Amino acid sequence: MMSDFLLPDLGEGLTEATIVAWHVKVGDEVTRNQALAEVETAKALVELPSPRAGRITALHAEEGQTLDVGSPLVGFAEVGAAPDPGAGGNAADGSVAEEPAAVLVGVGVSVDGSDEAVGAAEPAARPQRQQVLVGYGPVLPGTGRPRRRPRSFATTPYVRPTGATGERPTPRAMPPVRRRARDLGVDLRSVHGSGPGGRILRADVEACAQGLSGAAPREGASAGSHTIPVTGLRKQTAQAMSASAFTAPHASVHVTIDVTDTLELLGRDTRDRARTSFLASVCRAILPAAARTPAANARYDAEAGQIEMFDQVRLGVAVATDRGLLVATLPEIDADGHQGPSGPALTAAIAETAQKARDGALTPAEVTGSTLTVTNVGVFGVDGGTPILNPGQSTILAIGALRRQPWEHRGEIALRTVVTLTLSFDHRVLDGAEASAFLMDIAETLADPATLLVR
Template identity: 45%
Template sequence: MIRTITLPDLGEGLTESDLVEWSVAVGDTVELNQVVAEVETAKALVQLPSPYAGVVAELLVEPGATVPVGSALLTVAVDEPSVVESAGTPHPAADVPPDPAAPARTSVLVGYGPLAETSARPRRRSRSAAWAAAHATAEDAAAVALSARRVGPKVLPPVRKLAHDLGVDLNKVDGSGKDGMITREDVLHVVSGADPAPVAQARAATAGRPASRSGTVRPAGGRVGGATASGGTVRAAAAHEPASPPNGGAAREVRTPISGVRKQTAAAMVASAFTAPHASTSLTVDVTPTLELLEQFRADRVLAGHRISILTLVAKAVAIALRRNPTLNARWDDAAGEIVQYGYVNLGIAADTPRGLLVPCVKDADGLRLPELADAIGALTEAARAGTTTPADLAGGTITITNIGVLGVDTGTPILVPGQAAILAMGAIRRQPWEFQDQIALRHVMTLSVSFDHRLVDGAEAAHFLTDVGAILARPGSVLSMV
């Protein structure tokens, strides 16, 4: 029979997701819990497991489409409903006597709810071949036919997505990897000898969303060439480029649907900018002593294996300064008419990723020792760049640090993460003339800037917080007088 797999409720109040890529193709045999698709929510990339074992009958959604929770994604031909069923779902084999010896299933698929069957519920006995033949349906016959089809090419999900973005038919690619696995290089080799159309599609893909094989970018919702809110039409540049572009083949325009992280980030920044009255202040600090301390840490064998960086030391300084300036570790609850003061620090670390800006947070950062803090920051930033950050990692931050210095920027006025009272920006560390011991010397200097919600934080409080952070970085020993 044919079973339909829908988009489950992924939690965190999310009502829709964007389908990034399929991990299966029509005709593929899937097992229970096998990943069938990767979706992008407003907070993270999520892999969807199959609640059924069978053969993929139909893929109902194109990659790049926005899918509401509960909408159908694909259908699977299964032999019998020996899989997850929601409470209240009637059992087709209710007339079959239970088998007391049958083992109880205990696995639960995340997002599909708990298993309805428990030890208190009678077990169903396996159907005999005669019974199955007597109750065979046309859908069962279709499942058998589908199961006889060849399994699709061996390819990992990231490579399958790349092939989709570039318009490469994987069925026509010879895999050079182990056991015929199609690699990224195999796909790029095919593209290198193709016509300019896939190249234009590749540019559309690098802009953030996949392009369809016809060269048309699908808008959110899955329709192609449909009217936008402004009455226009969403099309890829390749669809209306001249045959020989005057700029050496580069696309003149690439239109990308606003979705996923970019859509969420834009909405959050607009809400923050026009809800919380922003103010900012900055301080330039001689961080030479901190860099010298950092070198000592790196040479310490006890700390070997812990990637302690300037970001780690700034994070520790922020956690210490918040104890003396707690108003920056709070939020404004407009609905309740209250100011919520946090007794812990969930430290957000802004990360620039291929998906856009993500802010995973280190939970209870104020209670972590320096090596633990370094490990936590390293793990979160690596996960963010790899696209494996979970919604839980992105939720619950109380204050944020953004390291704009790695981009070569000295200072800035970052916008607050919604629900937070402050965000600290670290500028680039530069070697420049500075007053030191009544003389001019070349010192390592960094500018710190903090943006804050003026409803919660007064200018003097923000200044005290910033000078405390600066004092720790300029004179690490001063921390002894603060804790």
Template identity: 45%
Template sequence: MIQDFRLPDLGEGLPEAEIVAWLVAEGDTVALNQTIAEVETAKAVVELPSPHAGTITKLHAAAGDVVAVGSVLVSYDLGGDAAPRPAPATAAPAEETAQAEETAQAEETAQAEPNLVGYGAAPRGSARPQRRARAAAGPAAASDTAVLEAAPHDAIQPAEVERPVERPRSTPPVRLFAKQLGVDLTLVEATGANGVITRADVEAYAERVGATPVGTMPAPEPALMPELSATPAERTTRTPIRGVRKHTAEAMVRSAFTAPHVTTFLTVDVTATTELIASLKADRALQEHKIGVMAVAAKAVCLALAHHPGLNSKWDDAAGEIVEHHYVNLGIAAATGRGLVVPNIRDAQELSLVELADAIRTLAETARSGKTPPADMMGGTFSITNVGVFGVDAGTPILNPGEAGILALGAVRRQPWEHRGEIALRDVMTLALSFDHRLVDGEQGSRFLVDVANVLREPGRAMLLR
């Protein structure tokens, strides 16, 4: 009989695992619970025990493959159903009936999905071998067992009571819950599928014996056992990695380990820009447009990219080509409650300073409300991130995948600065440019950054650029 083994949930809630190494090969005969492979999740490498005894007919994945939970991993030839064990010659009819029922139940559960990794697989022919041993031991042993199961978990156990040989099967959250309550899982009756102990089983046992959470148990020596400031559940917060944050993380890792990043810095006197912004804000006709340093920097970037097309290019590895864009889809990094998003302003090179300011404000408001269309976060050619709004002077931004450059704007600070041969208080900020060194060399990156800085230093220079 051929039986498939599907990759189970490894107790981490993770959707997939990587095959690190196979410890068996096709044609090998394996025993129940024999380790057949090592698999790696996002958290650890674990051993994978065999849920069946039989012959390996097919390995459905190779070492290094990533396999989704629920996918067929191994196929077995079980060689037919296992024959029931013969009953002892002295067995009573009632015992024979019980043994036959347990054998039939084991054969039915043999077709079920294998148990979670790390908790063993139920031996075929008996779901709970210790029960049979207790029943065969007679009324006295059964009475002792009942007393033991009703006792607190740390009670001294009679030597004549047989302890289960098999490790109690449960999931990590259930084991943690039992540990918090101070419950010994070997004393808990399992009601879950294939003999797995559930949270409800632990709760029922704890209620029956009056178990007290470990964190609330009285300490005999306070000096030796300091109080916890919070229960284990309150000391940590777990947030699933999904949605925007998961996408951003994947994109940043892909970019960081694909494009060779180089970051160059330049500190510039932007007093003329801040004075220009102040004068524009004082103009009643422009007050509603909210023109700021970000808008001026965006205009400077668009002007500079026209003279440094390498910063507005893309490395197409699949096609073996460098794609140079003749337009600017300017990405604006926006911090939101759901994570960082970088929607872009289409054809930003066509917009005036006022139009750029309006576009940036609309883009940021839409992003914070969580209503940015997915299409607006695709197709960017260059990005700007403003870390200065958080009081940060500089950083080393990571490129968005498919872009050659990203500019970080630092905080504008009033500080002593050399101006016209004298020391004066000036508005100063630091620019940080990260670029893909496959597309842009140090000279090109530096010249681009200087051109942007020159516009911020003297906004009137923008009148000379086209």
């Protein structure tokens, strides 16, 4: 029996995914839960496991191609069934073959050979089925934890099953290199690989994009230019920022402060020699400030015509990745700061979350749910900027670069370290006085940490 496996609903409102790398080819026999492909959504990179055992009869997309949820992904045949070159997922009578159970991020699929959806009624005699997450294997005995399925990248070229003679195979390149080529609009088949065995390296792609390899511009691009497909995270970010910029009336306030004393405090040795970063200090200063200006931790519900006030501050940190910009949600922190993590613990959490974001390893839940965002543009060497609100939030704070410069200090000019903070806010939720009070609350704490002892 022939059937098609459709691209499943990956959750969190995502409607499409891009094929990053195939782990199978036409003719392969696969087992249930074997990784079929690595796909990129607007939220993360995930591996799609096979919903059943069988033989692959068709791959309905090429690497780099974006598919809508519900589109045919791969064709299956029962092991031992005769190949049908004309099969496209329809039964002999023209009706669509039975669709396998959808695989959801965070939703299990059975591993006992049954094709029934999880949650269906089962006879009492049947053994309990394990729940397997996308990108994970079955639960390890005695641990209660799923085994992370290691990413396995093909070491030989993958030839598209078109049946055409003389067609060039897709070149050998690791998924990060393929993503870079897609971002730069480079056709990998026009790139000469300088790596071992002809493997295409990131430098080869970038050289081709700059015209150093003599590659012709892509169809539809003018001479001396190239096009960049907008997919995955970049597409999601573009849509979200456009919606935010043209929906919420943005306004901003700025302040430049002397943070020399705070940096000296952070640089002192501690018993465990653990350090607190300046970014973590800013995050900690936000918590009591948001408690005193609740509108800074809210959102405007246009449909209901009301303002939703969040009970807890869920901080999101903007992270620049190769896939684009995303806001990663930090672990929950109590709004008044009393039950939040220590400075060193928060520093470690920020670093770990940012690295997971750059690796594409965040789950959909880890890139949603924040109520207030912090973006550190100072790491790029700029003094400040006016950020666009993250949709569903009323404030976003931008931190500029730390600069040593002459500054008035105790009635004299001294060399001090200063920083510019910029707060963008939704003028439907906060007015200028509230936004200024919130920003100055944060600024006073960072300029003089001792203020936390007397408030």
